[in-house]
Amino acid sequence: MFYIVTKDIREEALTIEQALAPNVDTIPSVVNISDEDIQFVAEYAGVSKEKARDAIFRAGGDIAKAIELLEQEKRS
Numbered sequence: 207m208f209y210i211v212t213k214d215i216r217e218e219a220l221t222i223e224q225a226l227a228p229n230v231d232t233i234p235s236v237v238n239i240s241d242e243d244i245q246f247v248a249e250y251a252g253v254s255k256e257k258a259r260d261a262i263f264r265a266g267g268d269i270a271k272a273i274e275l276l277e278q279e280k281r282s
Contacts, residue, residue, distance in 0.1 A: 243269055247262060
């Protein structure tokens with residue numbers, strides 16, 4: 207038999223400075239981006255290779271997230 211013991215969970219609101227500051231822990235210092243990845247994202251999202259490369263970099267190398275970022279930019 208297992209028992210699950212929970213601790214108190216508390217939510218705290220972020221300050222504006224905390225919300226706008228980039229989280230250094232989540233930004234990779236090195237992102238390897240292949241030409242094939244750039245080409246794929248550019249064709250899939252219908253953007254230039256430069257925009258695709260920038261989106262992949264901002265997404266930390268995650269192709270799906272890069273495409274999401276580009277799609278969000280198109281909508282706004």
